[in-house]
Amino acid sequence: VYDSVAFEHESSNSLRDAFMGRKPAHIYSRITNPTVQDFEARIQALTGALSVLAVSSGMAAISNTLIALGGAGKNIITSRYLFGNTLSLFEKTFAAWGLEARYVSMLNPEELAQAIDDETCAVFLESITNPQLEVADCRALSTVVRERGVPLIVDNTLMTPYLFNCAEAGVDIEIISSTKYISGGATSVGGLVIDHGSFDWSRAAKFKKRAAKFGKMAFIAALRQEVYRDTGACLSPHNAYLQSLGLETMALRIDKSCRNAQCLAEILAQRPEVVRVNYPGLADSSSRPTASRQFGNKYGGVLTFDLNGIEECFSFMDALRVIRRATNINDNKSLILHPASTIFAEYSDEEKKRMAIRPTMLRLSTGIEDYEDLIIDLQKGFASL
Template sequence: MSDTYGFDTLQIHAGAQPDPATGARQTPIYQTTGYVFRDADHAAALFNLQEVGFIYSRLTNPTVAVLQDRIATLEGGAGAVCCSSGHAAQIMALFPLMGPGKNIVASTRAYGGTLTQFSQTITRFGWSATFVDFDDLDAVKAAIDDDTRAIFCESIANPGGYVTDLPAIAKIADGAGIPLIVDNTSATPYLCNPIEHGATLVVHSMTKYLTGNGTVTGGAVIDSGKFDWSASDKFPSLSQPEPAYHGLNFHETFGPLAFTFHGIAIGLRDLGMTLNPQAAHYTLMGIETLSLRMERHVSNARKVAEWLENDDRIEMVTYAGLPSSPYAERAQTICPRGAGALFTVSVKGGYDACVKLVESLKLFSHVANLGDTRSLVIHSASTTHRQLSEQDQIAAGAAPEVVRLSIGIEDPIDLIADLDQALAIATS
C-alpha cells in the first residue's frame, strides 16, 4: 500500500487485502502448520529463497505476514520480522550482527529485563554489553571499540519516560560504521519514528501499546533498509556467502531486504521464536486504533503528571511532557505528538511509601506490563528491576523510592482521585 496515505489510514489498511478465497474483509487467522506446494519445483524454489511464499508456519504465515507489512509501513521500514515477544525481538535483532567476543553499547536507561538479558543471558553466546548513560555522548563514543557491533537504546525509556537524543546517537553509530537499534515500544510509531532520526533497526514489544489490550505477547524487528552491510567485514552473516543456502549472499541478493530475509530464513528457522497467527490477529486489531488510543494516553498522562507534580506528597515526576522536564525540548523534536504515557514518580516516604501506594490503588492495576488501555502501576525496584544493585537501579531510573505509572485511557478525573486516596494512605 502506498505510504502516501496518512497514519490513520495505514494503521487500518497497510498490508491487508480482502481474503482472495472468501472475500473476508478482516484478515483471517490462518491457523495452519504447513502449506501445499504446487509441485516439486515450487517447493525447491521456496526452500532456495528463489521465490517468496509460505513453507511452514515457524517461518511464514499469511496472518503474520500482514502484520509484518503493516508495522514496517508504519515505521517507514523496508521490512519486518514478527516473533513471539519483545525479548525475542531483541535477540532476533542481534543474531545476524554478533559473534563470540563481540559487544554492544547499550543505554543504562532501559527495561529491567533488557538489562538482565544484555548483562547476563547474552554472555552465554559469547556476546557482551557495555552500559552507558546516553546523555553523555562522549561516554557513548568512548565505549565503542573494534568489536562493537551495535548501539542499543529506547526512544522513550522504560521506566522513567526519558527521551533519547536519537539523531546524536545515530551520528555516533554512523561514524563507527555500526547499526543503531532503537526499542520503540513506549513511543510507538505514532509518537516517534526512529528511522527518520537515523535508526537502522527498530524493535518492539508488540505486547504493549501496539496490541493495547493485554491479551497476547509479540515482538517485531523492523529494518530501515538503509544500512550498507557490505561496507566492512563486520557483518559476515549478511555480507558473506551463507553455507546453509549454497553460498547465497544475503546483502548481494536481497539488498535493502537483506536483514529481513535473514531474520526469517535463518533467525526464525533456527531460533524458532515464532509468533502464532492468533496473536498476530489480536495485534492487527489493536493497531487499527493505535492513533486514537495514543492521543488519549498522552492527554491523560499529561493531566495526571501535572496533578502529581503539584502534589506535596510527591518529590519528583519524570514525565517528559511537563515543561519542567529536562527532556521537554527534546521530546518536542523526537516525539512531536506527545511524550508517551509512561513515567515514574518519587513518593515522599521512600520504599515503604511506594509499596503502600501500590497496594492502596483501586483503579490502577498492579501488573508487570505497560501500554494497556487500563492504567497500570508497579514498583520497579522490587519487581522488574529487583535483580539490579541499588546503584544500577538508580542509573536505570528505577530507584527504590519511585513507582512506575502507565497511564491508560480511562477518565483522568477518576485516575487522579484514585492516586489521591492511595497517596493519603501511603504517606500518612
C-alpha cells in the first residue's frame, strides 16, 4: 500500500519529463498512485474495458464524468427515477452552471429520441433505479443514442459488472459506487468511471481536438489531464487496497445477497400487512422480462415494500434487531430505510410523487446473513404493527 503523497525522481530531467507527460511515472497521489493504479487494473481486467479511473466516491464519478462532457448551454437526458443526491446534482449544482437536465421515461426509447438535440452531451440512467427498481432496456436505448452521436452513461452500482455486462448492452461509460458491493462490506468509500471504448469522441465537439490526439482515450485523457486532476477527486490508496480485497469475495457476497433478496421478496409478498412489494425478481414484476434479459437469473440485493402508513413504517423499523436502520446499500449487513424521510427528505411531497417516492415505502438492502435470521427479524417488525 503506497500511502504516499509525493514520489521522488532520480533526476531533475526525470521529474520534468513526468510533468510534461513524456514518460509514465507517479508524481503526486492526487494525480496517480501505484495502489490506486493496481485497483484500476483489476477493474479493467474484470470488465474488459478500455480504461478505468478510480475516484473518491460514486458521486465523484458521476460529477467528474458530466463536468468533462457538459458545459453551459448543454443538456443531459435522464430520468426522474434517480438516487436523490444524483438528482440534486443535476437540478441544483449543475443547473446553476447552465447545464440543463431533461427528464424522460427510459422505458420509452421514442421519447428519448425526441428529447435529444444538438446540445445534448449525454444520456444518463441507472441500470436498476434506486429505489423505484425500474429496469430500462439499455440495448434499445443504446441504439437510439448511437444514431444521434451521444454517449450512453449507466450507473451500474446496484448490479456491478458481475451481474450486468454494460459493454454487451451498448453502454459507453459505466459508473459505479465501489462503496457498495465492491468494497467488501462498507469498508471504504470510492467510485469508478469505466470507459468501454465504444464511443467515437470525434463526434463530440468538445472532444474533437483530444480525439485527434488520443483517439478512443480522449475521454479518459480529459479526466486525467484536467477534470479529475483539478477537482481533487482522488481515491485514497488505503481505500483502493481495501476495495481490491473486496473484489476477491465480491461474487460470493453478491450471490448470497441476491438469494436473500429473492427469498425475502417472495415472503413479503405473502404478508397481509404488506400493501405491495417491488423486486425485479418477482414473477409479477413489470421489470422482470427486461431484467431477465439483461441480468440473467439474479436481480440484485435491493427491494422495497409498502405498509399502510408512515407510523407503521417507523414502528416496523424500530422493532428490528438484525436488520440495521441505516443508509447505504449492498452492505454485508442488511439495512432498512424510509426513503421519503431520509435520502429524499429535501424534496417536496409533489416532487416525491413525481419520483414515485411514496410515504409508505420502505427500502430493504439484503446482506449476507442467514435468511432464516432475517425472516425472524421481519416477523418482529410485523408483530409491532
